[in-house]
Amino acid sequence: MASLKTTFLLLSFHCLLLSTKFISLEAIWSNSSAGNTPGLRILQMVFSSWVGQDCCTWLGVGCNNQTGHDIKLDLKSQPVCNQVAGSGVFCKELKLGGELSPSLLDLKYLNYLDLSYNDFQGIPIPNFIGSLNKLSYLDLSYASFGGTIPPHLGNLSNLYYLNLSTYFMNFSVSNLNWLSGLSSLHYLSLISVNPIKASTHWLQVVNMLPSLIELHLSGCEIQNLPQTLQFVNFTSLSVLDLSYNNFNSSLIPHWLFNITGLTNLQLSSCYLKGSIPEIAIGSLCNLRSLDISVLSGCSNSSLEEVDFSWNMLTGNLPYSLGYFKGLKSLLLSRNSFSGLMPANIGNLSRLEELDLSYNKMNGTILESIISEIRFQNLTKMNSFSLSSTKKLLVLNVRHGWIPFFDLTHIEMDGCQLGPAFPAWLRTQKKLMDISLTNAAILDKIPYWLWNLSSQIFNLDLSHNQLSGNIPGSLNFRLYTSIDLSYNLLEGSLPLWPSVTGLHLRNNSLSGEIPIKIYKEIIPSSLNKLKKLSFIDLSNNHFSGEIHDHWKGMQNLYAVDLSKNKLSGGIPDSMCSLPSLIWLQLSNNNLSRDLSSSLENCSHILSLDLGENRFSGTIPEWTAERFFSIVALRLRGNMLSGKILKNCVHMDLVAKGRQLDYGDPILNTIDLLENSLSGEISIEITDLSALHTLNLSLNQLTGKIPENIGDLQCLETLDLSCNHLSGPIPQDMTSITTLSSLNLSFNDLFGQIPTSNQFYTFFFYPSIYGGNPQLCGFPLRTSCSPLSDGGEEHNDQENFDDDEGSEELWFYVSIALGFIVGFWTVCGTLVLKKSGRHAYFHFVNEMKDRLFVAISVNMARLQGKIES
Incomplete structure (x- = not known):
């Protein structure tokens, strides 16, 4: 991507000594080219204040009012907006980049430097930053610096604020010993700095910072969480964030309870295991936000938030939860808690948000627990989540329960709420977010729910057995997402103009997709469906052609019309939508020539046209025009011609794997069941990341490419039902990842390879069937000396020699083992007299015992027979 780099004089400070200081930086307008005048205008607009001799009035520059010394440089990235004719306000972020000049050292009084959220394109932090000894504030976060954090930063003894957080672990640090020089530090953030996991003494280092108030080490892949700390020195710590790490300890260390000033403690998504200790410690009474264990003993606790979601905590929820009367948010989702919800949660009269979803709690949520007796004090609760994956929870309340x-938010996915639609939801007048998927509801959607459409922004009732018709016209709020998929709904497609996501797959909707859904959004009627961004109508009964009226849907990025009865071709206006990147039209009756259908689909990322009746050849311009496509599925059509060389450089979707939007797109090729001919292009072996190659049920000829072993990531290879000839390449045995192979029904000949990964296919002779001239294990046909020609014959002789040698050594090892074992026992008896006496004494004793046992049992048996 081209960048506009405009070099300019950044500072020209004057101070009492009338000295002049200069810093040079580069301003990078990340989305412009060198001749892009809008970018220039925006640069001029941002730095229009950088004129004249009074630098203290310049944007981002701060001076001491008394001395006039330059003490502050605040150049963090900020959005810049400009009025563009006909398009409204146009906003972009202006990011600084390039290299930092050592002339920064000339700013001898600089104590504040903020370059956050810029784009320095992976350059390391210069070592000379550690020489700005007046610095008390340094923020280089999310500015795309890279490399190793220089330990020279430890020289900044006046620093009280340091933020080096980054995206995607761009930074690395071998140890944190340099932090010990920052004794005045109040704030330290190293979010996503890697690999702190290499430092086993990180806790000892930060414990030496007595003034530290906030510590953020989230997402640093810390594995070592010490269970003991002899002396807690950072007693001033108020905020501790260790979330999103992978601790190798399952216990919550007790030294945390000695940091009495903590107000915010975050340990979410740390894979903590075990139960929450039911301990009475009153040392953390200042906590306002907690996302690990809950402690009792604070009679006047100010705790407002408890969040230890996304861990692996087990056991029952502690009864002490009910002691925190000031609690407003209780988030316990995605752990392994079991049992029932503690009854005294009803004492939390200030509770606003309760999330117990995706645990292992079971049983019936009785009316006596949730209604008047237990929950009568929860008058402020507005968000309730109790989802489950295995329908372990049953809601059992009377029909008229109020x-x-x-609530404004309710999520009870996977709970047994049915069979009737929960009538008590009718009393919830503020509902905006409703998720009751897979809730065992066998009923019609009540009319009163549709009356809430004007305030709903998310409605998910999927995976139930809801029936009836969907209202054709409702007034949902802007940017609403509706998911009614996997039900028994009937009728025609509804027209909801403000909906952005519409999921109706797997219902019984029928009829044509109405023209009105497209026609009413052209510029003369922009109030209709102009916000739609995702529509899923798959697996219904829609029929007819797809109408060519899509131009107005400028926000539409995903369309799924698969598994219907649609006919005709792909409308030009559909593929031309500027935002459309994901289009699924598989399993219909679409036809037409493939070239004309794909002509306008050049910018789509994922296109699935499988199981239709498209004809013609794969266009020669495919790879050139589809410069951005990463997924193309064409299986089960009537395509002919050759597999073009330029076509194999595209990523295609694997056979039998339906990709939902958001799934990772694999580098796989599936052209199964067409009429493609010619040879397999050797360029296909350049796809080094290929996982699946399926070219079966075509008319391909020629040999399997000799260097197919270059596909070292290949897991599935299906070349069956073609007319391929020649031997199976020996190079194929080097693909150690290959787990599924099918070469059946071709004209291959020669010996089947037997080394490396091909050993795993010994029990599946069918994968080689239908090739009369193939021989060798696992087929019953043995290879004769003349069956393969010279080279193959030599390979067979070498294999036979190897096999004979292995057989000879097998029998030799048996003989040697027998000889060694025999003489170990017998030699001892011959050479050692005491051992020989003991052995024969043992044999005689066992003989006598055996004779007595047989005699007694025979006598008993004879007595029973006579009686």
Whole structure:
């Protein structure tokens, strides 16, 4: 991507000594080219204040009011907006980049430097930053610096604020010993700095910072969480964030309880295991946000938030939860808690948000627990989540139950709420977010729910057995997402103009997709469906052609019309949509020539046209025009011609794997069941990341490419039902990842390879069937000396020699083992007299015992027979 780099004089400071200081930086306009005048205008607009001799008035520059010394340089990236004719306000972020000049050292009084959220394109932090000894504030976060953090930063003894957080672990650090020189540090953030996991003494280092108030080490892949700390020195610590790490300890260390000033403690997504200790410690009474264990003993606790979601905590929820009367948010989702919800949660009269979803709690949530008796004090609760994956929870309340709370958000996915639609939801007048998927509801959607359409922004009732018709016209709020998929709904497609996501797959909707859904959004009627961004109508009964009226849907990025009865071709206006990147039209009756259908689909990332009746050849311009496509599925059509060389450089979707939007797109090729001919292009072996190659049920000829072993990531290879000839390349045995192979029904000949990965296919002779001239194990046909020609014959002789040698050594090892074992026992008896006496004494004793046992049992048996 081209960048506009405009070099300019950044500072020209004057101070009491009338000295002049200069810094040079580069301003990078990341989305412009060198001749892009809009970018220039924006640069001029941002730095229009950088004129004149009074630098203290310049944007981002701060001076001491008394001395006039330059003490502050705040150049963090900020959005810049400009009025563009006909398009409204146009906003972009202006990011600085290039290299930092050592002339920064001329700013001898600089104590504040902020270059955050810029784009320095992976350059390392210069060592000379550690020489700005007046610095008290340094923020280089999310500025795309890279490499290793220089230990020279430890020389900044006046520093009280240091933020080196980054994206995607661009930074690395071998140790943190340099932090010990920052005794005045109050704030330290190293979010996503890697690999702190290499430092086993990180805790000892930060414990030497007595003034530290906030510590953020989230996402640093820390594995070592010490269970003991002899002396807690950072007693001033108020905020501790160790979330999103992978601790190798399952216990919450007790030294955490000695940091009495903590107000915010975050340990979410740390893979903590074990149960929450039911301990009475009153040392953390200042906590306002907690996302690990909950402690009792604070009679006047100010704790407002508890969040230890996304861990692996087990056991029952502690009864002490009910002691925190000031609690407003209780988030316990995605752990392994079991049992029932503690009854005294009803004492949390200030509770606003309760999330117990995706645990292992079971049983019936009785009316006596959730209604008047237990939950009558939860009048402020507005968000309730109790989802489950295995329908372990049952809601059992009377039909006329009226709860004391008024929810805006409810999520009870996987709970057994049915068979009737929960009538008590009718009393919730503020509902905006409703998710009751897979809730065992066998009912019609009540009319009163549709009356809430004007305030709903998310409605998910999927995976139930809801029936009836969908109202054709409702007034949902802007940017609403509706998911009614996997139900029994009937009727025609509804027209909801403000909906952005519409999921109706796997229902019984029928009829044509109405023209009105497209026609009413052309510029003369922009109020209709102009916000739609995702539509899924798959697996219904829609029929007819796809109408050519899509131009107005400028926000539409994903369309799924698969598994219907649609006919005709792909409308030009559909493929021309500027935002469309994902289009699924498989399993229909679409036809037409493939070239004309794909002509306008050049910018789509994922295109699935499988299981239709498209004809013609794969266009020669495919790879050239589809410069951005990463997924193309063409299986089960009537395509002919050759597999073009330029076509194999595209990524295609694997046979039998339906990709939902958001799934990772694999580098796989699936052209199964067409009429493609010619040879397999040797260029296909350049796809080094290829995982699946399926070219079966075509009319391909020629040999399997000799260097197919270059596909070292290949897991599935299906070349069956073609007319391929020649031997199976020996190079194929080097593909150690190959787990599925099918070469059946071709004209291959010669010996089947037997080394490396091909050993795993010994029990599947069918994968070689239908090749009369193939021989060798696992087929019953043995290879004769003349069956393969010279080279193959030599390979067979070498294999036979190897096999004979292995057989000879097998029998030799048996003989040697027998000889060694025999003489180990017998030689001892011959050479050692005491051992020989003991052995024969043992044999005689065992003989006598055996004779007595047989005689007694025979006598008993004879007595029973006579009686």
